[in-house]
Amino acid sequence: MVDFSIYDQKQPEVNALQCPNCKTVYYPAPMVCTKCHTRRDPSQVFFSAWDKVPVEGPCKLLTWTRVWALPEGYNVKYLQFGVVEFENGLRASVRLEADEPRTGMALYAAAGVTTERSGKDVYGLIARAP
Numbered sequence: 378m379v380d381f382s383i384y385d386q387k388q389p390e391v392n393a394l395q396c397p398n399c400k401t402v403y404y405p406a407p408m409v410c411t412k413c414h415t416r417r418d419p420s421q422v423f424f425s426a427w428d429k430v431p432v433e434g435p436c437k438l439l440t441w442t443r444v445w446a447l448p449e450g451y452n453v454k455y456l457q458f459g460v461v462e463f464e465n466g467l468r469a470s471v472r473l474e475a476d477e478p479r480t481g482m483a484l485y486a487a488a489g490v491t492t493e494r495s496g497k498d499v500y501g502l503i504a505r506a507p
């Protein structure tokens with residue numbers, strides 16, 4: 378489950394969830410672990426909570442794309458998106474901010490604010506060249 382914990386802290390963060398039984402990390406997380414069938418209960422009434430694991434740090438670019446046809450309201454020519462793999466094997470889709478993206482390149486991903494569009498800030502996972 379994507380968790381943008383922006384309301385109780387200054388710095389936004391994105392978390393993956395880890396199964397408390399078999400330690401498999403998911404992003405996004407299912408309601409039932411696909412490996413050991415441990416249930417996830419966001420209310421924590423019936424089952425224990427799954428641990429939050431920050432989705433942040435060094436990663437490798439697996440694939441990427443550049444979108445030129447943007448909806449009205451964007452003040453940039455294009456946006457780039459990618460799929461990265463972190464050192465723990467977790468994969469995530471990211472906003473890609475690299476001048477010349479290359480598949481396999483080393484990046485650093487962290488939660489941040491995307492401000493291409495006027496209006497409210499939008500929080501997301503951003504990958505940049507280290």
Ligand SMILES: [Zn+2]
Nearest residue numbers: 396399410413
């Ligand atoms: Zn499990």
